[in-house]
Amino acid sequence: MKKARVIYNPTSGKELLKQHLAEILEVLEKAGYEASAFRTTPEPRSAQMEAHRAGLAGFDLIVAAGGDGTINEVVNGIAPLEKRPMMAIIPAGTTNDYARALQVPRNNVKAAAEVILKQQTVKMDIGKTDKDYFINIAAGGNLTELTYDVPSELKSMFGYLAYLAKGAEMLPRVKPIPMKLVYDDGEYDGNASMFFLGLTNSVGGFEHIAPDAKLDDGKFSLLIIKTANIFEIVHLAALMLNGGKHVNDKRIIYTKTSKLEVIPKSDKALMINLDGEYGGDAPMTFTNLHQHIEMFANLDAIPNEAVIGYEDEKESHYDAVTKGFIKEVEKLSQEDIDGDGKIGGGDDKDNKHC
The missing domain is CATH 3.40.50.10330 (Probable inorganic polyphosphate/atp-NAD kinase; domain 1)
Structure with missing residues (x-):
């Protein structure tokens, strides 16, 4: 058993x-x-x-x-x-x-x-650092530090409203941090207020930070916020809440990557957030472990485009049904159609057709 x-x-x-x-x-x-x-x-x-x-x-x-x-x-x-x-x-x-x-x-x-x-199951991607694993996010920069400052009592009492309140308090103190980020399709070397690496589309109850995230494609959603201007950050947050429109903004780099190397470019510690908790300081390398753990999920409610394995499963099922249908038709043709093109293979008087 x-x-x-x-x-x-x-x-x-x-x-x-x-x-x-x-x-x-x-x-x-x-x-x-x-x-x-x-x-x-x-x-x-x-x-x-x-x-x-x-x-x-x-x-x-x-x-x-x-x-x-x-x-x-x-x-x-x-x-x-x-x-x-x-x-x-x-x-x-x-x-x-x-x-x-x-x-x-x-x-x-x-x-x-x-x-x-x-x-119903999904073979989920997870993230790996040099020593730890994470299931949802890795992030670094001033904007991520608010998660360390919210007391657990406030989290329990007010949920994500506690984060929003702390974030509003911190915004005036957000400063750009020089960093080098090396990912699949290139690198960014400059100031940023935050980088964000996501495995799902849900972060802190918001579902538009990485709007096209897939659970099992072997790729992180990488978001780099280059600006540290308070008004621009508020504007980007509004775009994010309005259907994930922030991903096309020129003040942001948004891409997919299977790996990310984070290298600090100043003496100030670049703290890393792993799934909402302090996970050490950069330099750090993040690797996507493709379909590493099979999880039970409510696939009926997950959008098809969010799970490539589910799409493949449905496609293979469709192919199997199609092939089976064709095979049965070919079998029927061989058994029931004679060489003269008559159905049944017997005399016309023995076969009445509508």
Whole structure:
């Protein structure tokens, strides 16, 4: 029997996961898994260590239940393994960007678990640095530093409004940072207020920062904001909220890349943000690991253009149906049409046709 391990953060989502744990395990058993659970502890990287142990122990599925931080830890636990278990997520955090990208219900624990019953999966790209993995974003520059300054209490109480308030406070202090960014199609060497590397289209609840992001194409969405002028940044933010129109603005470089090398050009530390948390200082290299982890997702609700594997799957299914139809027609022709062009192969008196 297949084995599943639920790794859950008991403090996420007002302790909803703890209250609904029995329902989650019941859904997993209905899906054909022998299910068990692990409650994370205050120990650093508790979820990561348990995910790594479960992966080595041969578990077929690991369910990350908690916020984006818990999901990040579970991915970091299994990503280095040669044989990786499948993953599912049950969101219970503040913004739940990853659940939004996979179209997993964000306000109903049992409904999120029941996505597994649909048996729909995506082989997701993930990002890798020199020592860590990330699932959604990597970023650097003044504009990203606000995520470190928002107290966790405010995040829980006000969600992304807390980030917006802190961002408005920080804007007057945004300064350009000299950096060199080397990507697939070229390089940028100059001042920038931020670079952003995305794996999905959802960041902090906004779905237009990387409007054409694909989940499994082996490419990051790279955004470089060259200006540090407060009014221009506000204008770019308005363009972003208005359907992702910022990507065509001359004050921005927007491209796709499978790799990014970040080299600071000043003595000031260029701090790197990985999935909303401090991930070290540049220089740093980011690599896209193409279709590295298979995740359960609600494919019916994900736009087809966001998942190339799903498009390929539908196309191959269509091809299979077409080939089968042609084969049946050819078989019918050989069996039922004689050499004289008559259907049935017998005398006319024995075959009446309409």
